[in-house]
Amino acid sequence: MKVAIVIASVGRPVELARWVDHARRQTLTPSEIIFSIASDADLPAGFADPSVKVLRGPKGSCHQRNSGLDALTSAPDVVAFFDDDYVPSRRCIEGIAAVFTAHPDLVGTSGQLLADGIHSAGVDYETATTMVEAYDAEDPPIDTSLIKAMGTYGCNMAFRCAAIGDVRFDEKLPLYAWQEDVDFSRRLRSRGRVERTHGFVGVHQGVKGGRSPGLRLGYSQVANPLYLIRKGTMAPSDALWLMMRNVGSNHVKAFTPEPWVDRKGRVAGNWRAVKDLLTGKLRPDRILDF
Template sequence: MTPVKDPSSMKVAIVIASVGRPVELARWGDHARRQTLAPSEILFSIASDTDIPPGFADPMVRVLRGPKGSCHQRNTGLDALTSDPDIVAFFDDDYVPSRRCLEGIAAVFAAHPDLVGTSGDLLADGIHSAGVDYETATAMIETYDAEDPAIDTTLIKAMGTYGCNMAFRRSAVGDVRFDEKLPLYAWQEDVDFSRRLRGRGRVERTHAFVGVHQGVKGGRSPGRRLGYSQVANPLYLIGKGTMTPRDALWLMARNVASNHVKAFSPEPWVDRKGRVMGNWRAVRDLLTGRLRPDRILDM
């Protein structure tokens, strides 16, 4: 079991993998400066110079460049850590944290020495809607911070971590890396990664840290690719043993059914018809023995 440490002495590093969202990414310098517990380091892991604003320079941030894809980019960040952190936190570029976010992360890991991975609470998650604009997200966070609630380190049972806001004990991560066979947006890579750590400790959700996930639509995979991944990736994770058949089949059925029902009257921000095409291409590849997550690279 990991020795108990004083939360204020714990080092929390931030890694943000980003593609095509330079405005959202650049805001993270300001997010970090607002934190009551300063990060030990901040790494932006990008695939192209167009992923950051022209001439971007922030003394708090180190910019890394590597292959495109959530798993590749997160691994690039993991491998580049230099501050010997106790905890590494992965945030989406469009996640807006409360000012005590890192303090809460340190507190929950200090309170539970057997905890190896966790995700926090979301005041709003724009992934399920047209998105939450930055002004609204900021207002929600300012209201929450003004209330200044006590940090609640209670743990709640969870299937795995949620990629927009997840933190891991660095000593437990060891040589485990995100699966680069899940390319690009790498749907469900967060669940896969956290479930591979369960043999080393607990993976649960917590109230200890809070933010808003804007759910910005730019920079996401086209509908056909995501639709293919909605079938291919859960089946691949069944084979790895990081997703149960029951969970995978429920996940696939829910998403495939939603795509087909909503394709007749799709949300303006979702390419439902593209997702349906991707779903059926995956089914065809399954029947012909050609189903692999990386086949989205040919789409």
Template sequence: MKVAIVIASVGRPQELARWADHCRRQTLTPCEIVFSIASDADLPAGFHDNTVTVLRGPKGSSHQRNSGLNALTSAPDVVAFFDDDYVPSRRCLEGIARVFEAHPELVGTTGRLLADGIHSAGIDFETASAMIARFDAEDAAPNLVLNETLGTYGCNMAFRWSVVKDVRFDERLPLYAWQEDVDFSRRLRDHGVVARTEAFVGVHQGVKGGRTAGQKFGYSQIANPLYLIRKGTMPARDALWLMTRNMASNHAKAFRPEPWIDRKGRAEGNWRALKDLVTGRLQPERILEF
């Protein structure tokens, strides 16, 4: 099976450049590697690797991932999307290929994380690499069992190309495009199974650089779930739980925030979105105006 890789990245040149080495370590060589960036500053000066296609285009996770999909020329069997700060095991792509081979009904999947730094100060590369080295040393056969999930997790997800080649990420979700991964995978459920698997494994560092500003992200925490309710790709119960949980966290921690999160900015963004909801102006794209 041929597996292509698309990585959308902004503001993390060091993490993105490491992916050339990650791919060389794989037991299954990717048929194509695409780095989709917004500017030359998103890669180290002088970066060149003839195994990587580098695209430059509009900033935003959905835009950049779509650019990557549009650029694929190898007719892969599977396309995998990874965050730039995801560190894969050496059998990651092999596991992806094997789980899709084993389950013809599978159209989208997300893998197992040994650790996720997104809810902490983050995991440094040396620590993440050590965790992966210990896992790889066990050399265990991939676990091909599928487990139910409501959607894929954007830092590590893979899709059957025959299903997604004409599907694109929603570009009405701008910049960080919060919940675009869930929206994309839920639109595929009429075509087959979307599930979690332990067939491929990695560590998500949760690097804090290159993320959306607090007020913008806070606005998206309200605007994006409500938009997806209207679109029909997020149940109202799930959306209301997301919004309530995030608003509660932002306000409870606003005066003693984690050093890596702008809680006050997020809370302000939450209220700005609610004001726009009442006045009929609420749209995900509004974050581009402030």
């Protein structure tokens, strides 16, 4: 089974370049590796590696991932999307292949995270590497069992190419494209199963550089779930819970915010979205205006 890798990245040249070494460590070599970036500044100066195809285009997670899909040339069975700050186990690609081989009806999945720094100050690279190396040293058998899931998680997700067909990430969700992973995977559910697995493993560092400013993310926390309700890829109950959890957290923590989170900006974005909702102007791409 051939597994290709696509990584959409903006503003993290150090993390992105590390993927050359990550790929070389794999027990199953990826059929191809694509870096989809917005400008040369997203790569280290002078970066050149024959094992990597570099694409340049408009900034935006959905557009960059779609560009990667459209540029695949190795006719892979599976395409894996990783965040640039994801540190994989050496058997990550082998595990992806094993899971999709074991479940012919599986169309999308996300793996096991040894740690996820997205909800904290982040996991530094040395710590992430140590955790992954300790896991690899134990050399556990690949667990191909599946676990029920609402959708995939964007930092580490893989899809069967035959099931993707003409489905693409929704470019009406701009820039960081909050919840685009859920939207994409749920649109594939009519073609097979979308579940979680422990079959491939890694650490998501949760690097803070390169993320959307608080105002934009706060707006997306309201606008994007409501948009996905209209599309039919998110149940109203799920969207309401998601919005209440994030909007509530922003307001509660705005007085004593974490150093790495722009809570006041998110609160301002939440209320700007509410205003646009009441005036009929609410759209995910409104964040391009501010």
